[in-house]
Structure formats: C-alpha cells, structure tokens
Amino acid sequence: MPDIEAMAIDYRDPAAELIAVEEAASAMPLPGDGYFDWASIKAIGDFAAANPQRWRTIAAKMDDPGASQAELARRLGINQATVARHLQRLKIAPGRE
16 A cells, blocks of 8 residues: 655645546556456345445444444444444455355
C-alpha cells in the first residue's frame, strides 16, 4: 500500500490531486492480483443482497471499528441483541448457497 504521508497533495492544484488519486488507485490490489477473485466478490454481493439489514450492520461496524454494539444499535435503530447476532462471524464462500 502507498505511504499516505508521503503523498502530500496540494489541493489547490487539481492536476496534482488527480495524479495522487491515480497513484493510490494503481497501488490498490485488484481482482486477479490474488487479493480477491470474482467468485469471492460475487459471493459477498449475493450475501449483501440477500441480507440487507445484516449487511448494513456489518458495513456500519467496518466504517467505525471502535463503535460498541450499543452505539451501533442506537445509530441503526435496532436492538443490541440484533447487532450482536448480525456481527457473529460467518464464512461467505463462493458457490455456497
């Protein structure tokens, strides 16, 4: 991954900002780079589509990893037991129905 601090950007210069964004994007692993493959991406998308409330909870936790279950429950308008159930580990495997 690129060194974020080394990528000082002069936001007054749109060209410099565009170059920095392109450099950061080119450093990101892509499907086929051994990071994710299409089957894994599809499995995650299928899971999210089939479980929108659970996916919303997972996404909220990913956006704020330090948030407690009580905080997430308040923010999402659901009870804490539901948050706990939504955040239980599960394996999303490609080809698994």
